[in-house]
Amino acid sequence: MARGWLPSRSRYSVEGMTRQHTRAWFGLLVILCPVFLVSMDGSILFLAMPRISQALTPTADQALWILDVYGFAVGSLLIAFGAIGDRYGRLKLLMIGAAVFGLGSAGAAFAPNPETLVAFRALMGLAGATLLPSALAVLSELFPDPRRRARAIGIFAAAFAAGFAIGPVVGGVLLERFPWGSVFLVNLPVIAVFLALAPVLLREVRAAGTGRVDVPSVALSALGLLLAIYGIKHAAADGLSVLPVAAGIAGAALLTWFVRRQRGLEHPLIEFSLFRDRVFTIAIVTGLVPLAAWSAAAYLSGIHLQSVLGLPVLHAALLALPGAAVLTIMCVVTPALVDRVGKRTALVACHFSIAAGLALLLMTGVTGGAGWYVASTVVAGIGYGISFSVVADTAVAAVPAERAGAAGAIAETSNEIGNALGIALMGSLAALVFRLTGPDLAPTLGETLAIAPATALDAKEAFVAGLHTAVVVLSLLHVGLGVLALRWLPHSEKALVPQASA
Template sequence: MTSAVTGRQPTGRTVPKAGAREWIGLAVLVLPVLLIAIDMTVLGFAVPYLTEDLRPTGGQLLWIIDIYGFMLAGLLVTMGSLGDRIGRRRLLMIGALGFGGASLLAAFSTTPEMLIAARALLGLAGATLMPSTMSLLRNLFLDDRQRMIAIAVWASGFSAGSALGPIVGGWLLEHFHWGSVFLINLPVMAVLLVLLPLLVKESRDPNPGRLDPLSVLLSLAAMLPAVYGIKKTAEYGPQPLPLALLFFGLLMGALFIRRQLHLEHPLIDVRLFRIRRFSVAVATNLMLVFSMVASLFFLTQYLQLVLGMSPIRAGFVLVPGMVLSVVAGFVAVTVARRLSLASVLLIGLLLVATGFMVVTLSSMEQGAVVITVAFLLIGTGIGLAETLTNDAILSAAPPARAGAASAISETAYELGGALGVALLGSLLTAAYRVGLADVPSVPAAEMDAARDTLGGAATVAEGLSAEAGGALLHAAQSAFTDGMHLTSAIATVIVLAAAAQAWFLLRREHTPAAAASASAAEEPEKAAAR
C-alpha cells in the first residue's frame, strides 16, 4: 500500500490504511460495475425497439435478456478462481478487451440468434470483470471502516449506472439505432485498459494450487441445465425435458460440492457457507437481485408500451429511486455503526417489499406516480441492504481467498438476476398469454403473434384497422398490467422471506464497523484501567 497510516481492527491487529492511490484506484474499479449496470437498464428500454426490428419470439426475447446473466452465473466462480491464480488485474484487462469486442457484435446484430450469441459472449467476458473488481477492492482496503466505505462506493456504481442508463439510453434510442446502447461500452473499456495498470497493483492468491478442470465442467453442468429447466418449467409448466434437465443440474451440483470438499485447492471454498454471516448475506443478495432485475424487466415495458412514454421520460420515472439507492448505500455506513446487521437488513428489505406492494396499485391510466413512489422505496431499501451484505461477505473471507468469496457473491448476484428474468419474466409472459383473450375482428394468426410479447402486440395492432388495432392493444396492455401485478406480489413474498431469514439468523451479529466503533470506545477505558 502507498500509505503508511495504520488503523486498528477489532482484534487489536494493526493494518495499513488506504491512501490517495487506493481511492483513485477504486474509482477505476467502479467503471466496469457502472458499465454493467448501465447495460442492464439500457437493454430493458431497448426491448420495444429491438422487438420491432428483429421480431424475436417471446422465448427468444427472454433469452436475449437473460443469456447474459446465465453465462455470468455459470462462469463467475471459475473466473474468480482463475483470477486468484493468474492475477486479478490481468484477468480484468483480458475481460475488458473481450467485453468491447462482444459489444461490437451485439450492436450490429441482424437476427435474434446473432444477438443471443453476442449476449452470451458478453456474459463470458463479463464473468471476468465482476469478481476481479471486488477482490481487488478487498486487497486495496484492509481497514474495516475504509473497506465498508469503499464497498458503498462500489455498490453505488450499480445504482448510479442504473440511474444513468435510462437517461443515456433514452437519448440514444430517440436519436440512433438500438445497437448504439452497446457501443457506449467501448470508450469505458478503453479508459479502464489505460488507467488500471497505472493505479491498481496486481493481486493474486500466493498459494492457489492448480485449477481443477473437472470442477469447472461440473459447475457449468450444474448451473446451465438447472437454470434452463427452471426457466422452461415456469414458462410452460411441468414438462419431461425441462424437469429432466433440472434434475440433472441438481445432481451435477451435488457432485460439484462433494468434489470441492475433498480437494486441497477447491475451485470454490464451499466451507465458507458454514459461516452464518456469509451464507445469509449471499442468500439475501440473491433474493434482492432476483426481485430487482425482474422489476426492471417489466417496469420499463409497462412505462413505454402501456403508459406510452418515450424512453427518456420513462427513464426519469425510475431515476429518483436509483439516486436514493446511491444515497442509502452511504447512509448504511453510518447506520451500521449504531444498529445490528439484522436490524439494518430488516429495514432495507421491508422498504423493498413495500415498494413491490405499491407496484400492484398501478393502473393503465395513471401509473407513473405510483411507479415513481414504488421505485423510491425499492431503491432506498436496496441501497441499505446491499452495502452491508457485500461487506459481510468480504469481511468473512481471508484476503487470500478474496477472489473465491467475491466470485460466490457475484454468482449469487448474477444468478439472482438471471432467475429473476427467467422465473418472474416467464411467469409474466405466461400470465400475459393467458390473460390476452381473443379480440373480435382480429385473425387467429395475428392473435398468436400478439400473445408472444407486448411489443409484438403493438406491432400487430399497427397493421390492423383503427378499431381492431385499438381493441387489441387495449386488451394486451390490460393483460400485461395484470401480469405485472401478479409478479410484483410474488416479489413481495420473496423479499419478505429474505427479511425473515436475515432477522432470525443474524440477530446477534454486528457489522465490522459497529465492532470497530465498540472497540475504539473501549480503548480509553482499558488504558485508564492500566
C-alpha cells in the same frame, strides 16, 4: 550538513507518499470504469427491450435470453475467473477481459438477429466475470493502508450499485436520439480509456498457493444453471413438454453433482460449508433475492410504462431517476446507518422496505400507474441500497478471517445470479400468466400489439396481470425473509463476528 540533508529527505519522502496516494486514487478511477460498465450492462436493456423487439422480433424465450444470459454468464463464471486471476495474474486478466468486453459490445450493437445478440451478450458476460474479482484484487493492492482501502472499497460498491441503478436511465436517454445499438456502443470509449491508462496506473497482482481451477466444477455449475433455467422458461412460454422437463431435470442433476463435488475438493469453487452459519446464509440470500426483485420489477415495469401506457422511452427513463437516486444515496449512507442501528436492524429493514415498495406496483393498471411506479422505486430503493452495501461485509464478518475470501466471492456471485434469476424466473412467471390470461393472444405483448391491434386492450390487461402476479410473489418472499432475519440474526453485534479458527 546533516541537518540540511534531513529536512530535504523528509520533504522527498512526503512528496513520494503524496505521489503514491495520488496514483492510487487515479488508479481507483480507472478500475471503476469496467466495474461500472459490468453492473450497468446488467440493467441497461430494461427500457431498451421494446425497441429491440421492434427491430429484431425475438420470441418471448429469446427476449428473456437477451436480457439474462449476460447475468448467468457473469454469475456462473465469477468464482472460477477469480481463481484464474489469482494464479495467472489479475491485471493481465483484467486487460484481456476488458478487451473482450469491448468486442462483445461492438458485436451486440450490430447483431442482425436475436440469436446473434444472445451470443454476443453471453460473450460480454464471460468477459464481465473476469473483471469484477480482478478489479477488487488490484484495488486492494493500490491501498495497503486498511482505512484508505475501506474507503476505496466503499466507493467501489457504490459505483457498482450506481451502475445497476442508472443503467435503465442511460439506455432510455440513448434510445431517445440513437438506434438501439447505441446501448452497447456506449461501452467502447470507456473500455478504450481503461486499456490506455490501466498499464500505467495499475500493477500486476498474483496470489500464492491458490491451487488449480477445477474445470469440471466450472462446467457443471454453468451448464446445470443454463439447463435448469432453459427448462423453466420454455415451460412457462410454451407449456409442459418433453424438452423443457428433460432440460430442467438434467440441470437439477448437474447442479446436485456440482454441490457434491465441491465437498470433496481441496480448493472448491464454492465452500458450501459456510452456509452452516445462519448469519452468512441470511447475508447471501439478501444478496440474491433483492437483486432478483429489482431486475424483475425494472424489466416488467419498463415494458408496462412503454408498451402499456405508451410513454416515450425518455419519459420512462426520467421516471426511473428518483428511485436510482435513492438507491445510490442509500449505498453511501448505509455504513453510517449500520453503525447507529446495527446490521440486524438494517437487514430486516431492507427486506420489509423492498416488500412495501413492490406492493405499490399493484396499484398500476392499463390506463395509469406511472406515479405508483415512481413511489415503488423510491420505497424499494431504500432496501436495495441497504442490500448492496451490507451484504458482502456481513457475509465476510460471519466467517473466520481465513475464509473471508471465499465468503466475499460467494457474496458477489449471489448478486449476479440474483440479477439473472429475477428476469428469468419472474419474467417466465409473467409470461405464463400472460399466456393463460389471454389464450387467443400472440406469445408476447409486443407481438400482439404488432399483429393484432384489435386485441390490444386484452393483451395489456393480460400483461398487467402477469406483472401483478410476479410482484405479489416477490413481495411475499421479502416479507418471509424479513421475518426470518428477525428470528435468525442475533441481537448482539458481537455475535455477528466469529472467532478465528485455530
